[in-house]
Amino acid sequence: MDPEAAPPPPSSPPLESNPEDRVEAPAEAGKEAERSAEPASVEEMNNSEDAGDKKRSEDGGEGEGCRPCSCKKSRCLKLYCICFSTGTYCSELCGCQQCFNKLTYKEEVLSARKELQLRNKFSPSSKALRSSEVGQEVGDETKKSPGSALVKRGCTCKKSSCLKKYCDCYQSGIGCTIYCKCEDCKNVFGRKEDEEDYPIAYRSPYSKESLFLQDHPDDIGGHIIAQPLSQLQPPPWCLKRPVENGIMDVPTSYADYRYPRDKQLQPKHEKVYSISKCIEVMNAMTELSKNEKSLAPDVFLEPSNREIFLSLSADIRMMWLRRKLQNL
Template identity: 35%
Template sequence: MEQSEAAAAAPVVRQLDFSVGYSASTKANALAKGVLILPEHPQAQLQSKLLALAQSQHLHARASSSSPPQTKLPPRKVVAPHKSPPQELPQMVGLLKSKPIAPRLAHPVKPVKTESPRSRERCNIDSKDGTPKKQKQCNCKNSRCLKLYCECFAAGSYCDNCNCINCHNKIEHEADRKGSIDAILERNPNAFTPKIANSPHGATDGGVEHKKGCNCKKSGCLKRYCECFQANILCSDKCKCMDCKNFEGSEEKKALLQGHPENQSMSIQQAANSAINGAFGTPPSRKSRNHQIDFRETCSTSSAYCSPLSVHVSKLAASMTLEPSKPSYRAPLAGILQLQHVKDFCRLLVEVSAEAAESFSEEKKMIKNSMDVSATETSVASSHGDGKGDQSQHDSLRLCGNHENRLQTLLSESDGSCIQNRRPLSPETLALMCDEQDTTFLSTSMPPPTTTESSTLGLNPFYVEQERLVLTRFRSFLNRLITCGCIEETKIGWEANKDSCSSLSSDR
């Protein structure tokens, strides 16, 4: 009854706007809850783009494989502007999960025990295609859905189609709800800030983090009781858990994943998160190794940049922490790909795009000139020819030919001084610039596209070519990154095996 009323009253998922009627700080905290953080942070946005592009890259690379299309995102819910369902972050990260990466596992995984449909239902996983379903449905009985026990409430959503009893987390109980929110925020101003969020510190703090850390005692952090495990992230030094097994390289975790193939997607997602952690820098407690990816090298020579300093990371991390019982972890790409690299790479892409634009405009000029010349057919042009057209063509060719070199060298240039004489960029390229208009890229000389230019955007074959260049470059970047990750992973595995073998032999 209550549910049908709710359904009628709220055809779409509504979300609390905790900002209404609260102080500025309260607003900030409350708004953060249930709001997709990724798009709000340039770096986070870049992450999501990287992930999305990585996914398309992966699909493209494996187009010939037999993997059926599996990643099908559910339709987005219509919510208040700038707000997204709380489960959207996992969805975004989930772009990397499922089959494309699975073949990298050493052995095919035998299904030992499948998750029950009920379990999947509880986990909001579609029992057919494995995709996340819509918003969670709580089952609260005593909290009136006005405490953080209630997942809907905690996520900043109104209850909609839930199985709760005496629910006050509805629009018709707005006053009640506000009162509860007020009380909770008074107790803890950060109560509604996401526990799992993209780090605001970016490079220094890792890409994805559990703000508070879990406190598990008995679950080994390998069950969904554990917030970290549930959020598909590895436990960190922020956690106060006991007997944690949710760290990279954990045998228990491996065993669990082997026994439960459904969890592989989680593992892969964790790997993705870990990769992000590594890609965007590591927390201070997880000191990076002294090697970083050098994009000037190709992957075929990747052993050159995979430093011999690589060690079994769990061991290294454990030796570096004050708490030996709490194993740290490291993603294969941790410490290799730094935020600066990504920034530089974005600059590179912009540069490629800008050069393409420049080249194109020169070509246009050249064509125009030659047309003028042929139209007038005067000897003046030939006798006084300044060779501009040739020069332009030459420049154009040189630019094209120089792309490779520029690409090779630009990554080492971090000051952005090389980015000059820009032309208007396509929307796709602008999107690739990761909303950093306010900082480096569009600081001074980038004029907004004129109406004429805008009207022709997307139809101009030049933009197609421009985009092709950028995406091609990005693809090769990802390929290198993947290979580098594979190599690191293999190394870590090899070191781990070596260590276990040596410990076994020493035991005897």
């Protein structure tokens, strides 16, 4: 068979069905009201919806929040498809071909999901975590703790040393864990082998025994939560309580966190939230004027300011810093 040659919409079940089975109009044809006219064929559909000149913007469409895919052969009905794997429909942002992961083909999509669920495959994969929104449309299971799904699955990198985006953990900005089966792991966000080596401040607050077994609002399953190095942000759980005298307090809810407090942070804090790092990040903020940049170091004299500054997301960071500058 030639999947390139206008393969039919998948009959039920779509995933393993014979692609040569020609399928008539999509079952959810009624929903086609959204469109002015239903394409007569897949090819037409793709021509109309997946045209090469389609715009890729940050959001929009049915698959809002879905990271655009560009599947060619999977018809976006397999886990290869990032949109499908995250439980979202493909959108006009996607560059996929022969896509059936659309509301138009809801039945096919649901059928594909169901089949995977039967095989216990349709839980949010690591890919789901790459998406800005997870579990928009998938089952409750997905919504519960998507992060833990990644954690419990872990990565199995062999050649990338968990230093490239091939690694799900790395791509998600989290460290590898005991659940990972990676080889030669050098994940900069934390490594499974030598947990003792990476900064305590960057470790999960969970004890190893209880790791992944607890739910927490910010939990992504006990993984070390971190941002890409370029952003130099500490894990969010470090920010649960304000910094006092340069020592980051441990959240009360993490009372069972076993790492002794005296080992925590005092020296690490200075290192992680150093003035130089703040300035480094600030220098990259092109929107800041020279005048603002000259004043900002005064804000960074305060350790708590440094921590807040480095912890904030880029857009908020700017607002926060400007407010601080005004208050100087």
